[in-house]
Amino acid sequence: MTPLLIGGLLPEHGLGGAQDLPISRGLAITGAAIAVAVSFVVLALAWRTPRYDAATSGRPAPVWLSALVDSVWWRGLLHLIGLLALAYLIVVAVFGKDLLINPIFGIFYVWIWVGVPIASALFGRVWRALSPFRLISTGIARLSGGHPDEGLITYPERLGIWPAALGLYGFVWMELVYPHNVDLSPVRLWLGVYLGLMIIGGALFGNTFYARADPFEVYSSLIARLSIWGRRDGQLVLRSPLANLDTTPATPGLVGVISVLFGSTAFDAFRDSTRWLTFIQGTGYSTYLQNNLGLLAFCLAVGLIFWLACISTGVGPEQPRRRLPDLFAFSVIPIVLGYILAHYLSYVVEIGTQTLILTSDPLSNGSNLFGTGTLTVPYWLSYHPTFLATVKVLCVVAGHVLGVIAAHERAIKLLPKKHQLTGQLPLLAAMIAFTVGGLYLLFST
């Protein structure tokens, strides 16, 4: 009858022990009201002529900084760090014990999923810079005399970043639906398949494959559009996040990626709600099946709402309506980041630090390899739930405001004059639905 204490990371329920308290009703309503009000203020008062132009926006970074980040040794150093990280991951995956104190779970579910996007919002395209695959493909190209961006076959343009959307779905399925997601062998299998696909894809299509089909690189590079770091004709420039965001290419599949990222985070909040739990546990069908359907439904619903909102506008002659969703999808990126921060902030601080502690003991034999084993987990956020809730709502509202402004800019750039105001309304309604829905999930779970 004595409780058996196990790690701060857990089986059957993803990673992490206690979860945040729901935000208060007052805070949720205030956040939602501000979001709605700001949306219409933007619509009424914002600029009427396009402001951002990828060809001219941004000012060049200081010469020493450009020289540094573009130097061969700096790039090589970053890729080398990525290669060492990959080697470490392989060691803990292959030789580590199947215990919750194996750092692989925290690295996979917290550092990669939440840490990398936060780092990308601060420093730019982190995954691309660290990607060991790019080092391998560059090495192969150098040996064979080819160009590292082009492989044996040209990457089919029409595929766009759809493969990345699928890969991201594979990740969130593993995180949110698969019941044995904190057993070592399924995580090892997932990473093994990922590694295999990346190496084969890179050999076939070159670096273009990584920019389009590596789920983590696509995720990281999209969030990096909200950083101040951009490129103009290859030159490193500093831009405001809004101007930088506006340079996001409208690659086919962008709607898919956005839908998976936002839909899955919303489902993560929803799946623990009393309503969903009592429902799925009362139907008599397996919870696994119903969670599968739930995740899929959330991602499809987000995609469908967004897609409908984008095409419900008047267009000019010869303006293909079906291109609009991909052209507008970039404006959901800040909403995604705001919601991910709100949802995973305490998680990334607490389990992220826990993981840093565990990395010093890769083989679970009590060693303190990097000296991080003696750190302590900061539970400050958990002890200050009001502060945490306020920060969460601020993240959601800030993401919403940036998203609305980004969509407004795109609308006045793309749509014919007479449809500019009315054309924005459906998308604005969709964004308000996403934000208010997100706040509702933070409130009700």
Add this chain to the structure above:
Amino acid sequence: MRRLVALAVTLVSAFTLSACGSSSSSSGAGDDEPTKVIDITFDGNDVTPNGTDIDVKVGQRIELDVTADKPGEIHVHSSPEEQEFEYDAGSSTLQVTPIPAPGQVVVESHTLDKTLFTLVAR
């Protein structure tokens, strides 16, 4: 998840004891509260409660009164340490370590693969 649990205990407690130390000062809030008694009844594949929210105070003592038709296991997904309980057929009383910080703690039946309830600690 029973594998090498003992080893995990040793290592993780080394990591997390320091975190517990800081929480002891704030565990006073729920000390005066009467013990929260939660009745759990297992009958075949059914269980009550079945996915509800239960409010508790931070630091409040929590007792699970289990009535079961066959033995099983309950997981309490608390931080910094998870708690696992085994119970036998018949009636048993399980003492849950009070929840040290505000938050939501999911309590699951490992046997039925269902969430019994979520403790909402304020």
